[in-house]
Amino acid sequence: MVSAGYDELVETRELRYFVAVAEELHFGRAAQRLSMAQPPLSRAIQQLERRLGVVLLHRTARATALTEAGSVLLREARLALDAVEAAERRTRRAAADQPGVVLATKAGASRELLSKLLHAYAAEPGSVAVEVMLCGPGEPESLLRNGRTDVALLHRPYDTTAGFDTEDLHTEQQVVVLPKGHPLANRAYLSLVEVNAQTDLPLPRWPGRDGGHPDGPGPQVRDHTQLFQLIALGLACAVVPESLRDQLRDDHAIVPVPDAPAVTTVIAWPPHSRSKAVADLVRTATRL
Amino acid sequence: MVSAGYDELVETRELRYFVAVAEELHFGRAAQRLSMAQPPLSRAIQQLERRLGVVLLHRTARATALTEAGSVLLREARLALDAVEAAERRTRRAAADQPGVVLATKAGASRELLSKLLHAYAAEPGSVAVEVMLCGPGEPESLLRNGRTDVALLHRPYDTTAGFDTEDLHTEQQVVVLPKGHPLANRAYLSLVEVNAQTDLPLPRWPGRDGGHPDGPGPQVRDHTQLFQLIALGLACAVVPESLRDQLRDDHAIVPVPDAPAVTTVIAWPPHSRSKAVADLVRTATRL
DNA sequence: GGCGGCGATACCGCACGGGTATTGGTCGTG
């Protein structure tokens, strides 16, 4: 007998429906997002609950909330849907005539490393086309999980590398970026507490995993360009890896922050990847 | 807008069908395994191929074979189905009144370590019931992936830890186990090539990931009890971690094999695990 | 050439997923 049978599994449709409801916490809006009417959605969730023998949502007439089991399913269902999506995408790409490999990294980060890597890999014998996909913070992990990309450059501890194979490429200290002429700008170094303590320059708020910005005083930013613009205008400051220095203009000042956690650039790929191109890319990267 | 929508995803039913066909390479047998008739299965696969725009199987009247893309989908689909199964299982267990945690390890391996771990963890404040699931070689990884267990003890390099978070617990050298009185048994140590070179005692064949045994001369074994029995009978020898010594009888002899790869016992868990029990168990294990 | 094995096609019936209309329950609010 070959590998155990998967019988009676939940369908991806049901998981999609549940994720929509769990994220919206509102059947009507979830139905709208799924381009369907509310009643069949309600029924589908009920059916899912009956099948699992588990109450997933706590409904009151006024609000809908996740139960403990519901939030477990939300997390697991996202992973499962990502895996299904990855299966679909990787199969399509495996069938495409031109092989190619997709690499993701946060826009603006590790520029120099990336260009060195791309040049070195292109010089390798048997190298294939590398499509670089620039994306916002927090995104690369999910792009890797759902098969949109084959390999990514991540930055610990900003990005989480859980569930991927990784190789460390480069470690660097962080610096605080200030508007030129700011009182703290001529210090030899600053500590994290000093940066956090000063109140005239708020720290920016990056979007979280869910796409929403956390609450707080600072301005909302989506990329480094926005960030550096705001800093130049004297509206913010930020602690960033020192390699971003070459993207600064002369109306910026930087001060080392020795006690900020060091940032390690890693190359990451799905653990079960069998792609020769990914393997070559990783090997090239570690040899830089 | 909250996280990207998963629209138009393949259903798990289609993936299950494909996996069955891909494993059997025979529509009739696959249909039988799925408890359905062959025609709807053929149609479902055709439909899947149309939806993906990819040829998955190469059919001739006499044989069915996987295409390149098909074998990619087989691997990815297994992972996706495991993820779906895990979602289902973990949700059910999250809803169960008695929490508990399930730990898997290969039967007979790491006995001493396991019992120390269980005792130490039981003494922790706030510890929950630990159900130990003993399983054959190669199994623990999939048990962890499909949610049947929460945490596992694995042995590198025998087991692959790809895709899990791990902590190393213990490293040990390997020894060769021989029948007592065997000519090589009184050597101070042996090299791997010497073990492989001798022909009177074949090495055993363990079942592979697919449940089948590889071809070769040695006897097929499924666990250490069988193995040691065969060795005592003078029908085999084997290179195993030295901690298995205490399971040997006095009709066995062991000789160190210094150049065999060291075996590291690791504790592994799904990277996204949020379970306090798993975290406690891991913490306890690393402190042993 | 005929038979056997295997996948594809043709056709049918029903179960289920989805839609509309409506109800029931629970808050705010005048």
Place this chain on the structure above:
DNA sequence: CACGACCAATACCCGTGCGGTATCGCCGCC
């Protein structure tokens, strides 16, 4: 306190699509 707003659940209907049976087409082999 009654009324309306809001939201999920229920009732009912319809069409699609999945699964079943019967059969065909194709190929390899006695």
